[in-house]
Each structure stands twice: as C-alpha cells, then as structure tokens.
Amino acid sequence: MTVVDTIxxxxxxxxxxxxxxxxxxxxxxxxxxGVKMSINPFDEIALEEALRIRERGETAEVVVASIGPxxxxxxxxxxxxxxxxxxxLVETELDLEPLTVARTLKALVGRENSELVILGKQAIDGDxxxxxxxxxxxxxxxxxxxxxxxxxxxxxxxxxxxxDAGIEVIEVELPAVVTxxxxxxxxxxxxxxxxLKAKKKPLETLTxxxxxxxxxxxxxxxxxxxxxERPSGEKVRDVAELVLALRQKGVL
Amino acid sequence: xxxxLIVAEHDxxxxxxxxxxxxxxxxxxxxxxxxxxxxxxxxxxxxxxAAALEGVTGVIxxxxxxxxxxxxxxxxxxxxxxxxxxxxxxxxxxxxxxxLMPRIAALLGVGQVSDIMHAESAWRFQRPIYAGNxxxxxxTPDDRPVVATVRTASYxxxxxxxxxxxxxxxxxxxxPTHTRYVELRSDSGGGxxxxxxxxxxxxxxxxxxxxxxxxIIERLADALGAAVGASRAAVDAxxxxxxxxxxxxGKIIAPDLYIAVGISGAxxxxxxxxxxxxxxxxNKDEDAPLFEVADIGLVADLFTAVPELIEALxxxxxxxx
Ligand SMILES: Cc1cc2nc3c(=O)[nH]c(=O)nc-3n(C[C@H](O)[C@H](O)[C@H](O)COP(=O)(O)OP(=O)(O)OC[C@H]3O[C@@H](n4cnc5c(N)ncnc54)[C@H](O)[C@@H]3O)c2cc1C
Ligand SMILES: Nc1ncnc2c1ncn2[C@@H]1O[C@H](COP(=O)(O)O)[C@@H](O)[C@H]1O
Numbered sequence: 001m002t003v004v005d006t007i008x009x010x011x012x013x014x015x016x017x018x019x020x021x022x023x024x025x026x027x028x029x030x031x032x033x034g035v036k037m038s039i040n041p042f043d044e045i046a047l048e049e050a051l052r053i054r055e056r057g058e059t060a061e062v063v064v065a066s067i068g069p070x071x072x073x074x075x076x077x078x079x080x081x082x083x084x085x086x087x088x089l090v091e092t093e094l095d096l097e098p099l100t101v102a103r104t105l106k107a108l109v110g111r112e113n114s115e116l117v118i119l120g121k122q123a124i125d126g127d128x129x130x131x132x133x134x135x136x137x138x139x140x141x142x143x144x145x146x147x148x149x150x151x152x153x154x155x156x157x158x159x160x161x162x163x164d165a166g167i168e169v170i171e172v173e174l175p176a177v178v179t180x181x182x183x184x185x186x187x188x189x190x191x192x193x194x195x196l197k198a199k200k201k202p203l204e205t206l207t208x209x210x211x212x213x214x215x216x217x218x219x220x221x222x223x224x225x226x227x228x229e230r231p232s233g234e235k236v237r238d239v240a241e242l243v244l245a246l247r248q249k250g251v252l
Numbered sequence: 253x254x255x256x257l258i259v260a261e262h263d264x265x266x267x268x269x270x271x272x273x274x275x276x277x278x279x280x281x282x283x284x285x286x287x288x289x290x291x292x293x294x295x296x297x298x299x300x301x302a303a304a305l306e307g308v309t310g311v312i313x314x315x316x317x318x319x320x321x322x323x324x325x326x327x328x329x330x331x332x333x334x335x336x337x338x339x340x341x342x343x344x345x346x347x348x349x350x351x352l353m354p355r356i357a358a359l360l361g362v363g364q365v366s367d368i369m370h371a372e373s374a375w376r377f378q379r380p381i382y383a384g385n386x387x388x389x390x391x392t393p394d395d396r397p398v399v400a401t402v403r404t405a406s407y408x409x410x411x412x413x414x415x416x417x418x419x420x421x422x423x424x425x426x427x428p429t430h431t432r433y434v435e436l437r438s439d440s441g442g443g444x445x446x447x448x449x450x451x452x453x454x455x456x457x458x459x460x461x462x463x464x465x466x467x468i469i470e471r472l473a474d475a476l477g478a479a480v481g482a483s484r485a486a487v488d489a490x491x492x493x494x495x496x497x498x499x500x501x502g503k504i505i506a507p508d509l510y511i512a513v514g515i516s517g518a519x520x521x522x523x524x525x526x527x528x529x530x531x532x533x534x535n536k537d538e539d540a541p542l543f544e545v546a547d548i549g550l551v552a553d554l555f556t557a558v559p560e561l562i563e564a565l566x567x568x569x570x571x572x573x
Contacts, residue, residue, distance in 0.1 A: 015382070020519060023386045030386060098354070099363045127381050127500070128366050133324065133354035142325050142431040145351045148494065158434070162494045163347040164448065164503065165263075166438030170323070173430040182501060183488065218363045218396075222376070222389040230526065233547035235538075239560040242532070243568065245548045251452075251509040251530045252568070 003058040003152045004115040004174060007050040009084065010105055011043040011066050013075045014125045023224045030224065039075045042120025044082075045180045048187040049150060050118050051083045058152055061085040063112060067104050069093055073203060080198035081190045087203040088112075090211065098126075100215045102134035107211035109139060115175035116157075121146050132179035142172035148183040254278075254374035255285040257338040259331055259356075260302055261348045264292060264320065267301040269449050270344030270402075272409035277402045278342060279307040279410065281374045287312060289334055291327050293320040304412040311418045321433035322348055328355040329425040335360060335397055340374065345401035345504075346448075357399035365390060365400040379403070383500045384523035404448065405506040405527050439493055442470070447496060450479035452509040453528075455498055458485035459514020459535065459554060466491040468558050469513060475565040481505070483515045499524035514554050517542025534558065 015021050016036040024031045039047075050062040064079035065088040066072040076087035090104055109117060122129035136143035144150070144159035148167070151158050152174075161168040162181045208215055236242045246252040256278040261268040271288065278286045287310040288302040295313045303311045312334060318326050331352075335341050341356060343349030345367045357364040369387070370378040375398065376391045392398050447453060454476065456469035466486070473480045482492035484499060498505060500520040506527035513534045515521060522545060525531060533546035536553050543549040550557060 017520075021382050021385050030382065097363050099358060099361075102358060122501070124500075125382060127383065128364075129350050130354035130357070130364050130366065133351065134358035136325070137328065137355040137358035140428075142428070143351070143355065145324070146347060160437075161347075163436075164495060166436055166493065166495045168436050169434035171432040171434055176430075181494075182484065183494065218393060219365070220391040222391055225387045225389070227380070227384060227387050227526070230531070230545040232544050233531075233549065235543070235549045235551065237550075238552075239550070239557055239564055242548060242550050242557075242561065243564050246509075246530070246532070249530050249547065252565075 001057065002060060003053070003155070005060050006112050006114045007053060007059050007062050008105070008109060008112060008114040008117045009043065009047045009050050009062060009064050009079070010117070010119050010131070011047065011064050011075055011079055012040040012120070012123045013037050013066060013068055013072045014040045014123055017041050017124055023226045027223045027225060037074070039078055040120050040123050042122060042180050042182070044187040045182065045184050046118040046120055047079055047082055047084060048185045049180065052185065059116070063088060063114070065090065065105070065108055067092065067096060067101055076203055077198050078190070080201045080203070081195045082188065083194070086201055089203065089205045090208060091205050092208055092215070094215050096215055097217060097219060098128050098130040099134055099218070100213065101131050102138055104208060104211060104213045105131070105135050106138045107213055111211070116178065118178045118180065121179040121181055132177050136177040139175070139177070142176045143179070144170060144172050144176060145179040146181045147178050148181045150178060150184065254281060254283040254340055255338045256283045256287070256340040256342055257331070257334060258286065258288045259327070259341070259343040259349070259352065260288050260290045260298060261322075261344055261346060262290070262292065262298040265297055267298050268344070268346070269409045270346050270349070270404045271302065272305050273404045273407040274342045274344055274402045275305050275307050275410040276407040277368060277371060278340070281371045283340070283374065285309045285338070287338070289314060289331060291316070291319040291330060293317055299418045301412070303416040303418050304414055306411045306414040308414055308416040310416050313418055313420045314423055315420065316427070318427045323431050323433055324352040324355045325428050325431045327352055328359055329427065330423045331356050332359045333423040333425045334421070338397065340398045340400070342400055342402055345403050349401045353399055353401050360397055360399065362396050362399055365392060365398065367403040368400050369403045369406040380523070383519050384526060385519065403504060405504045438495065444473060445477065445479040447479040447481055447498075448503055448505060451507050452476050452478035453481050453505060453507045454478045454511045454513065455481035455483065455515060456486050456491065456513050457483035457515030458489060460486060460491060463491045468555070472511070472513070472558055472562055475562045478509070483521050512542055513558060515542055516540050517545065
C-alpha cells in the first residue's frame, strides 16, 4: 500500500570518500583538480532506502535532486542508474550554505508535492550535518535524524536513531524528513544495462530563480589550514617493552 | 558584548559533561553572560548541576511535560523563544546537539557553525572539515544570532565550583505533537566508564574477528579501568554496539590513553582520536596506517599480545599493592 506518492532524495556531489584531500599550498581552498567525485555516501544510502520503499510498494516514485554546477548531472545519472525514476538539477555555480540548500529543497518539496524527504546525515566535504534538520524546521515538519532503521504504518514513520546513548526509537507523522546513518542499509551495485537505461530517464534542470530562492551567504571564509600532524612515535618489540613505554609516558 | 545561551544536554537526572565543555568554549572568548537553558519535565536536579558550573551566570529552568524526552522538534521553538536575549546559542556537537541546533538556527533564519574547535573571538571560529583533513576559519556577522555546536573533544569541562542563580520560565511557544518518543535501547556499558569522557579507551576493530573474540577487548579495558570503543567495521560486523563507534561519524574522543587493537587506521577513524594523549596501536600488519600516528606501536598478533598485556597489567597491579 502506498504511504507517500513521491520520495525526494537530495544527493550532493562530493570528493570520493577514499580520496585523501589536501589543502592548497596558499590556503585558499582544497586541492580538488582531477580528484574523483561521487555521490555523498550517506546520500547513496538515502537513495537505497527510497528504492527499497518503492520496491515494497509504499511509494510510487523516487526523485533525486542535486543543487550545484552542471557536472552534478554525473551524480544524478548515477542515481538514475541505481533506480531513481527521475532527476532534478538546480543549477548554480555558487557554493551554497546549508540554509540556502534547505530553502531550495523546501521549494522542491512544494513543487513535487513530496511527503517524505530522505537526506544523508552529513555531506563528507563540509561535515556540516545541518541540511535535513533545517529543511524540517522551514517546512514545519518532524525530523528523524541519524536513522538506522525505518518503517511505516498508518501515516506514521517509525525510526531507530543512532544516538550517543544507544538506539532511540521515535515515531513521526508524515510528511517528514529523515536523515540516514551508515547502518541503515548497504547500497546496491549498479549493473551496466541500468546505466544505459538511465540515459533515457528524465533529467530536468531548474534555476534558483525559478524556485524563488535568493541565495544568501552569511559566513565569511577566512582560510583553510592543514591540521598539525601527529609525529609518528616508536615501535616496541614486545609486550614487556610496551608496558615500559606506557610507564615512561606516565599513562600507567 | 557576547551573551551566550547554552542548551543543556541531560537525561532528566544528570547533566551531560558536554554542557560543561560548551561553557568552556563560551568562557574562552570572555562572554559577558553564559546562561544555561534546562528543558525538562522536572529540571530541579539538572538545573542545580548546571548552576554549579564555573563561569555560568544564570540557569533558566523550563519545566514542561513535553520536555520529558529530548526531541528536537519540541525543544527548538522553546529555545527560539528564549534566544532574543542572547547573541549566541550554543549546543554540544553530540547527537543531541547535532539534531537540535540546526533546527533552532533555521527557525531563527540563520546559518550554523558546526563543531567549533577554537574561538579566535566571539565571531571568528575554527572548525574541521573533510574528516579533519582541513581546518576552516569562518567569521559570522554580528548583526544576528550565532548558532553553533561545540566540538566537545576540543574543550575541558568547566569545574563545578560556581553557584549561579536559577530562574523558572514558562515559554510562549507552540509545541508540536507530530513527533513521539518511544524508547531508548541501550545494551553496552557493562558498568564501564563512558566512552566520551573516559581518560582511557581500548578499541577493537575488524581484526578482532568475531563478537565472541571482542571479549578480549573488554577484558583489556577492565584491566585498565578503560572504556570500550570500536571501529565502524567492528560495529557493522556486530561485534559492538553503535554507541561505541569512534570516528568521523561516531564519537570524537580525547582520552589520555587510546589503545587501538586490530584497527587499520582509516582517516575516518583517525579523525575521532586526533586529540588523544598517547595513542597505542597493536596490529599484525606493520604497514597499517595507524602506526603513522601512534606514539607506541606493537606489530603483533592481537590474540597473543593482548592476553600477555592483560597478564602484565595484572602483575603490575599485584606488585603495587
Ligand atoms: C562516510 C564514511 C564514514 C566513516 N566513518 C567511520 C567512523 O566514524 N569510524 C570508523 O572507524 N570508520 C569509519 N568509516 C570506515 C573506515 O573507512 C574504515 O572502513 C574502518 O575504520 C575500518 O575498520 P577497521 O580498521 O576495524 O577494519 P580494517 O580496515 O579491515 O582493519 C583491520 C585491521 O586488523 C588487523 N588485524 C587483523 N587480524 C589481526 C590480528 N590477529 N592481530 C592484529 N591485527 C590484526 C589488520 O592488519 C588490519 O589492519 C567510515 C567510512 C565512510 C565512507
Ligand atoms: N548541494 C546539495 N545538493 C543536494 N543535496 C544536498 C546538497 N547539500 C546538502 N545536501 C543534502 O543534505 C545532506 C546533509 O548535508 P550537510 O548539512 O551539508 O552536511 C546531504 O547528505 C545531502 O543529502
């Protein structure tokens, strides 16, 4: 039985999680030229969850959306190949702050009549962990953040949330915002025929203006620095030497 | 002049030490007021603990049945109603604060600074990005509230030597009913110290091999009076509970002693232990990246080294008594 008609899954294009990125020598930003880019890993989990919900017959369609430059179509195509029904690119060259991203997503929710938005809990570039919560606030709807299990019954979503003290169970009325933690699911691999099929799926491009969103930059970035490296220490040969070294450092 | 409101994290009885760390952050830029808001069903005990924190200028108790459990959607409008008197609203960057603070920021129509690790002034902050691979310096405008989370591992807890006045407030805010707390499931602990505040931590990784084997990590922790932690791979494999995960997406910790057993040292794990005093790595692969940051490294099979270490610690304890 359908629970919601449309699930919106925002996906961000970020540096691949396996790349070790560095600060540019002049401190003006990160050295990202030629670096492998991917869908933010938490967003891939969000998309996988949405697809499973559709496969259970609880939603009619899954829409992926990305806000960023034209190259984000790569990640949207990857999302379509994974199984999303259609994609929306909100094209902008600006590096938007989470509040503006949340405002844009709010506009998309209205446009698509979506009753469930599943986002990643955090984008692994800025590590902000804000957008889902901000969207929920602007929308005036509940949030189930850091979810590791999700189910539906009678217009209510039950979420297991990974919190510092363990697993917290909450119930939220739909429409709602969910953000994903790593253990929600394991995203599927895309098969080659699906990549070809994805080329024919609809991908629409919008502007911030068309969504009536005025981008706002509140924070002034003053610089990027490389954190101080921890000097590598000594190797000991056996447990006796280890105990001795621990004593010498005053931690035993 | 900066006037800081800090949202207290607590479980209804005890104030979490993350709150005392937020106080230290606010004190570091010499805020003229540092007030703590305690939202609870009955906040008497928690408010008293908050009022005792050195540097705190006042505690605001907001008692309401809806505040029995910490739900972001319920707390956010109440904090917003209090925020008008302040230039800053702070919370810890624990799962409690990460859930709540962006909701407050958006209701106030402002952005948020996540994970403050250093404050150059009340309006200029440093925070980690890219899993700690870079440190960003940002400046926030002084014409609107600064909403932020404080990276707890970067600050010591304020001492409990003060005595600030406590006031009770009924806030005018519409409290939503669309979110219901069901329960908290927690199985770890076993009477061991809390991972986030322990001075010693022993963590196990995928190398430990099974849930049964993970007992060896617990025994070493007990021999040291340490808390137990785990890598993501160990949690994913079911060796340990999710609340024990250390790293970018788990807990960021700063114990005096951190012992990593059978953990390779992925960047996402290392970002959680950077501020530890002494890092020890026990791994059978001498090229494991963890050795690059470890103060003391032992290349060995954990199944021989750890029991030996437990025994050596036992002898030492015996020898001392
Ligand atoms: C977005 C994202 C977020 C992440 N967040 C986190 C996080 O918060 N925390 C985290 O930990 N990881 C996180 N990860 C995962 C991280 O990238 C690594 O996959 C993970 O840390 C590996 O765990 P491990 O070291 O236990 O396992 P492995 O990398 O498999 O290492 C196991 C180690 O055990 C050693 N070993 C095996 N047998 C023995 C033995 N008998 N004796 C001694 N040594 C032995 C091996 O030599 C090896 O070095 C994240 C990943 C992503 C993509
Ligand atoms: N530019 C973007 N385009 C699409 N989704 C985004 C964008 N920025 C953030 N998100 C979503 O918001 C989540 C949290 O991001 P953040 O708050 O930046 O850590 C991400 O996992 C995405 O799901």
